[in-house]
Every structure is written in C-alpha cells, then in structure tokens.
Amino acid sequence: MAEHYGTAIIPRTPKDKAFVEGSVGVVSTLILAALRNRQFLSLDELNRAIWEKLADFNHKPFQKKDGSRASDFEEEKLFLLPLPPNPFELAEWKTATVQYNYHISVDRMNYSVPYEYIKQKVDVRLTGSAVEIYFCGTRVASHLRLYGRPNQYSTLKEHMPPEHTAYLQWNSERFLRWASSIGENTAAVVRVFLTAHKVEQQGYKSCMALLKLSDHYSVVRLEDACRKALTFSPSPSLKSVQAILKSEQDLLQTEDVDPESVPQKAHRFTRGAECYRRGKK
Template identity: 60%
Template sequence: MTKYREILRLHSLGFSQQNIAYSCSVSKKTVNRVIQKANEIAISWPLDDNQTDEVLAGILFPAKGRRSDTANRGLPDLNHIRKELLRNGVSKKLLWTEYMEDCRLNGEEALMYSQFCYHIQQDEQKRRATMHINRKPGEQVEVDWAGDPAYITDPDTGEIIKAYIFVGVMTYSQYTYAEAFINEKQQAWITAHVHMYEYFDGVAKIVVPDNCKTAVVHSGDWYDQRVNSVYHEMSAHYGAAIIPARVRKPKDKPNAEGNVSHVSTWITAALRNEQFFSLAELNAAIREKLKKFNANLFQKKEGSRLSLFLEEEKPLLAPLPATRYELADWKQATVQFNYHISIDGMLYSVPYEYIKRKVDVRVTDKSIEIFYNHTRIASHPRLYGRKGLVDIEYSSRKNNRLRRLIRNAEFDQPEASVMDIDYTSGRKLNKSLIQRLATCEYITEHRNLFITGATGSGKSYMACALGMCVFRNIRTAIPETSGHETGSIRTLCRLN
C-alpha cells in the first residue's frame, strides 16, 4: 500500500517530491497526486494516530479502482528482445509482429506497439551508463561499514577480536566520520548514526545506507523495500529521510564506497602495527587519524574536507534535537488478570479493559511504553532491581531515595529547576545546550562541567538546577551513587 502518512510527513519537512518518491518507493506522479489531493481537502501533518494509510486511502481516493489493463496481457521476453536487436536487420516492429503471433497462439491479449516499445525502453534505461551527480551542501550523508576490520587484543586471554568500522560521509564536502564497534548489529548501527550526527553537529536531510538488514527489511524487490522500523524511528527523531541503496548498486552511494577505501588505507592500515586492548583505545586512535585525514588538502581542488565542510556545508545542516535518540526494543506481552504485564521480570500496570489482550511494548533504558493497535495505553519509567517489583512500589522507593539524596547534598537552593531558568536575551544562555546538560549525558560520558561568569549572574542557581537533574536521573546518570559522589555534587553546587 502507498505510504500516505510518510509522504505527508516528508512533505511537511520540505523535501522535494523526487526525494519523497525515492524514500517511499513510489513514483513522483503518485507523490504529486497525494499532495494535491491532501491540499484540496485540507489534510496536513501532523495526523492523528488512527489515521492509518488504509484510512487515508479511503479519504484521499474513495473511488480509486484497481488497474487491470495489463493484468491479462502477455509481457514480452525482454532478455530475448535485447539479444535479437543486436542482430542485423532485426527491428522492434518485426519483434512486435512475432510477439503478437505468440500471444495469439497462447490465447493471451497482446500489448499495442507503443506499450511494447515502452517496456523495451524501460529495460534499456536500467542498463544505461551513469554520469556525475552534483550534490547540494548539507543535503545528504552516505553510510556504510568498512570492508577491512581493525583488531583488539583481549588483555586477559590474548585473543584477537575483530572491530568493524562504521563510515559516514557528507556527499558534498566528503567530510568523513569513522568509529569502531565489536559487531554490526542494530544497536551498533543506531549508536553509530547518533555519534555521527553529534560529530557533524547537525543533521543532513537524506541518509543513504547500504542494503543491510539493520537498515532495510529484505523483500527481494527494490520497489518493495521497507526501512527497518527502528531505523525509521531514529530518522524521524532527527527529521531525516532514508533512501536505501539498491542491492548490488554501489553507484547509489559512490562517496561512501570511495571513502571506505580511503579509511581502510589511511586509518585501518596506518594502525596495523599498533596494539589496542579496548574499544575505547582503538576509537581514540581512529579519531586522531580521522582529524588528519579530514584536514588533508585535496589533490585536484582547493581546500580540504574539513574547510569545505565548515565553510559551505555545516551552516546548512539542520540543528540537532534537544535530546539524543534512545534506542528502543519492541516486545509483545499479554495483560494478565492482575492487569499487569511482565518485562524482564518487572511488573507494569495496564488499564483493566485490556486483560488477556496482546500488547506491543516499547522498551528503552529509561521508559516503558505500552501500545494496543498502535495506540499508547500506558507509560512507565523503566524499573530496575529485584524481580517482581511493581511500578507503584518502585516509584515510592525512588521518591524516598530522591528526598534523602537532596537532603544529604545540602543544596543552597534545593528548589532550583532547569525549567525556571531565565533565557532572556541579555544573559546570552544557550537553551538547547542547557537542555542537553539536563539529560546528564556528560556524566555517562565521563566529562567535567564548569560554570563560569560574573558575580551575581546566576551560576549557583544553575549549578543547583543541574545538580537536581542528576538526582532525578540517578539511574542513568550514576547507576550506584555513593556518599563520596553525593558529596562531590554538593561541592560542585557550592562553587562560585
């Protein structure tokens, strides 16, 4: 079925009809008809969750019938025709006459000459030579896994472990990102994209991945490709469209293919004589080589990948969202008679109307979302601890622990909140940066935070507000908070 919702979503983001057609595996004419019809009856994004593709099909095209013009017609053997046309004296007219005779003997309805030639033309276009395509700055990024792996040595056993290198390339400037992972599974694939966007400090509108299972659900047909649900969810979070490369068509992502070779030479091979005992050590060395690689001058034009990216491409990238994408795992559960479901041994309540119904559960490190027929019916914070813990009991324990930590921290301003910070123009505060700091990601990444400014500018209030965020995100920010760590947070919030 046509992806009506996806077409309207991408149109609202300002994508061209051609790019929407590529992303949704439909013709540009179909995209144009859907957008025109939606404008006529005043349908626009965002849509309600109950407005599925099937519902939209009935609204946009209520009298749409199925085309059956060529359903009972015999199609020509294009491989045979292509070979016959290479012979002297053989023309399309002659082959069409022979084709009509074959259809008459087989009792099939033949195509008219114009349609016969159309099918031959479409077959020829698939085999035409390609030409260089000029890309717009900030429009597209191509991603792939490098063919040659790096290696890590296990410090305990001495075992040599492969590390697979992810490569992302901005198609206009050739600015490259690379990072090593232990495997090429879904979590590594999504994490690599999140880190890539943060390295670029922006988002390109289009992502062109390889035809791998972590990106595309394989169906054997280019026009029926479906983007992996987790990958699509990640692209929607960053406001990007995914246009996968076709199977065995490396020219669909030539920049990634070319830079994979460069990364294998100037990074992987350059590190071949060094020994690494952890993934962090390997990625630190890759990052140093990557800086030099991007700073190298082009051979046939002025500048470098880095200079071209900073001057012409980075200003046109879409800004990063306030929070990074959190990888989710989808599970299915049955609501029991106690109106709870069990996820990893923890119990989560569901409205009693759904007892004995199967529900879909979206699981992240921080939250549990429960859906029935694509409608969210409940949401809970993720529980950790002994098995069988119920959400109400967990919330009570968490609130008691939060009050105890705040009391022991002895904040000067315990009522401070990030939500109450004044962002008036005179203070020159970066709201998106403060919101990202409020997620406490800098702690999990082992980074320090220093707040500087003139006396009376509100440093103490901001420090206390960010300290409160640490306690409220205590499970993900500091898994096991000791008295020493609480004292460190107290000391930080008292600094001027």
C-alpha cells in the first residue's frame, strides 16, 4: 500500500502514542461532545454538522505557537503528491503450477500463461478485479478476474503454441470451402465431422487432420477415399479414411480395377481339393 501511494512507513516511538491519543481526546471533546445532545434525522445532516465542527477545530489558534492546524496544512499541502489514478486494492498471493494446457487453476478458475512456462511454478496476485501471474518476479500474464460458474477459462491468443493458434484461423465455413474445392465427398465427410459433436469446435481437430492428409496423399486420392468411406457408413470417422488411404483401397476404384481380377492369397492352413480325393492319404 505504501508503494502504491508513493510514501513510506516509519516506526514511531512509544511517546508518539500518547500524542496521538491526546489528539483523539481533543477531537472527541470538541466535536462529539458538542453534538451529543443534538438529534439528527439523517446521516447527511449528521455529517454536515461534523464538518462544521471540524472546520472550527482546525481554525482554532494554537495555544503555544502562532497559527492553527488549517494554516499549517496550507504550507504542507504544497508537498503532497497526487493520488494514483486507481485506488489501492487488497491483494492475495498464491502459488500455482502451469499445466500442460498452458493454464493455471486458481479458485476453481483457469487463466492462460505463455506456453513456454509449462510445468513452471508461478506466483499469482489476486485482487477483486484482476489476476496477475509472475515468474521470478516478472509479470508474464494478466487477466480480468473470473466470477460465477466454476471452471471457466480466460485464454489469450498470444499465450497459445503455434499449432493451437492455427485453429483460431479456421471456422466451419472455411473448412467446407476447402473441402468443396476437393470434391463433394470430402465436403460430405467434413460436414459429418462438424455435426458429430454438441459443440462444433470439437470437430475442428478431425477436419484439420483430414486437411493434412492432402499433403501426404493427392487430393484425388483423398476424394476417392472419402467416397469409399461413405459407402461403408453414412457417418465415417477420420480413422476409416486414413485406413482406406493406407491400405490403398481407394486405388481400386480410381484405376477401375476389377476386384475379381485381383489374385486372392490362399490361407496357409487351406489344404485344397486334392487332399480330399478318395484313395489318397
């Protein structure tokens, strides 16, 4: 508090206590005692009466020196500092560990920290309106304090790792536009991913993984794999598309290969018809 108001706290001697208590006694006698028999009908009326008596007390001449409390204050007022723009807030300090999702949990709320500090212990300063996070004495993050429903998240984009930031640049419209540029079957699979969860954003990871498949395989093969997956199920999964591409099942359709012309591998335990002819052991 002293740092906030630009002042210093200096311990006083026991003799100063009597001086302060003496001033309290004088104020009680000249103000409170003078008003003890008056009746007030509102708090404002009482405060006005106290201010009047306080003005009289401050302008009352000193007994042992010239001047009054009011005249002394006029001289000292020139050395007073202006008040800070924001009032002082009581703060509570806590210690937290940055989790793998680059957030800390304080009072059942979650606040983001730059991902470089994952697994590090940080100091957290809590006030009524803000949460400040310090590492080795340096503030690394600041958030407005969350209230209400537990387990809320306050996440800043600049705290995210690059791969997480990429998700913010995508939405359902962009995913569908990209999928439609490849083909109607790829767009159909993306629609399945986007509608498979209660929250649309939960399907972004699968859509992004499907997008990455076009880097490893051609867009033609991806479209054919999606077509093949839709023949198996109206709601194919990402794994089914990946399995089709990995096993090259999409190439059978792309190259118009007759499945019957593909040689079938005999099972190693199959004996064949010759073993069952009569007269042969």
